[in-house]
Amino acid sequence: MEPTPWDPEGATWVLDADGDLADGSAAVGLDVRNYYKALVAARCLDVRLSRMNLPMFASSAGEEAPLCATALVARDEDWIYPGVRDIAVSLTRGLGPDELARRVMSDGPGRVGQAALRIASPTAALGMHLAIAAGHAHGQRLAGTHAVTFALLGEGTTTAGVFHETLVAAAARDLPLVLVCRSQLWPSGAPAEAGLVGDSVADRARGCGIWERRVDGADPIAVWAATAVAAARARDGKGPSLVEVATTQLIHDPPAHRDPLERLRRHLDRTGQWTSTYQDVIEAEIRGQLDRAFAYGTEVA
């Protein structure tokens, strides 16, 4: 299939637009059906929250792959520092819908951290969670553990000075820090204020001496594989990394193959692992849980 203006340039992929896996080794160690369920749950949560007209909420539909992949790659002993839009990380990592709803209703959708799950609370200061995450990774390294710290960000945050300082600190001390950056694609050209200076965020990270990969966010397997490699490097003491994920927001109404859920669904369909009944069952399950949780959360709030 020919690339469309919606497909990112210079971004790695392994799952083509039709859902054919070009490199089977990329998915070794990945439970693809479990990953698909996590992506569907994240989408259902996004739809649920979008309908609630919450203040300061922005939809992440179309950008779920880096959120779910990070939560799946992270081990129990690792910490995740999400940004304010990354609530789906908590859902995938195991925060129950009831507790999640309670936190959304009391603290807002951007404030859902949980120390017991090693998910940090997002900071109010833009990008400051990256610096705390770097310090946390530093502490893990000094303590001699093999734990990894993950921090999530969007390309808009990369104009903040604290992003650059985080890269420099991570490179200087070889920190076990994995930065997962979503870069939104602008098929008709990004506005100057989008913060996309230079060719890519990954290039800027490389300029600071950081190992990086730029992958297509519409390909969930490529996103998972790059994140898993970055985490393995950090665990082995090989230092920090940045995974840039070129994503397409569904609010821009892109072609269907730019939707990571649809791309992975096509793959499951082609490999005989998907039926419409399966889809109905997993959607009904998570929707029922979220409806019950938020109905109760709205009552008590």
Added chain:
Amino acid sequence: MNVTESMSLALADLLRDDPRRVLLGEDVVTGGMLGWSRAAADDEALRPRLVPLPLLPVSLPAHAGGLALAGLRPIVLLSTAFALLEGLAGLREIGLWAGRSGGERTAPVLFVAPCGAGFGLGDESVEALESVLARLHGLQVYSVGRAEDAVARLVGAATFEHAEDPTVLLVPRMVLAAAAPDDASNAGSLAATSRVREGRTLTVFTWGEALEPVLAACDDGALDATVVEIGRLAPLDRDAIVEAARDTGRVAIVHAGSVGHGLGAEIAALVAEHALYYLDAPVLRVGGDDGVHAAADELRSLPAQGRIAAALGELANP
């Protein structure tokens, strides 16, 4: 030995006492700009816990907070308290951390920061930075007033005697350059307020480098004054302040830097709210000159002993 050297020895002992402690700073491996980490750098066993970092003006407090969340007890050695203004947003975040829901832990980080006049830095001494820091939630702010208290405050702050919160210890440069007493104890002591002089006519609240000239002015003028050193600038020990104000009915607040929007205003408001009917005179504030001072004139940012003596004399004998 001066105060800087005695603090350097105490910092090395603090590292020996608790393996979770690390010293952070750009040049910490070579002793630091002030020499605070020199004694630790001279001890081979401690050297792995001297953690040099590139200059991180915006993110250093947040980075140190992350280290604390990972279980360490970082001590950040700053070359100036004004570095905290550059990292203020991160300092605010780690102060808020304990109050965030989700079961977050506190971030016990100690920042040791020289402040005020004394090294010929000019205008840096005017602003009385403590009033900015004191307003941040979840932050403990201490100051050192006399040379003999420097090590006790440092040890008390580093052991988080009062609370395992992010803590700032402000050490006036005038104190750093002073001679350290030979018999100073290494035991930590972090009194929120200390009544360092007892009298019946007036009460003087003071802290930092203003303490010594206040004591000298009271002695020289034979004033019957109670002098209360505010060792913990945030959170304030409200009860002790109100009680000391009620004891005499005449209150003066003396501190370095200009008085506008300073911590003295908060203390004056406390006295107005809780001790107004005990007062025999308006509350008096005495500070240094406002404005930008040339390096050679930096001492103008401190309240001179003569100015303090005149003001306190007027308050005691109207």
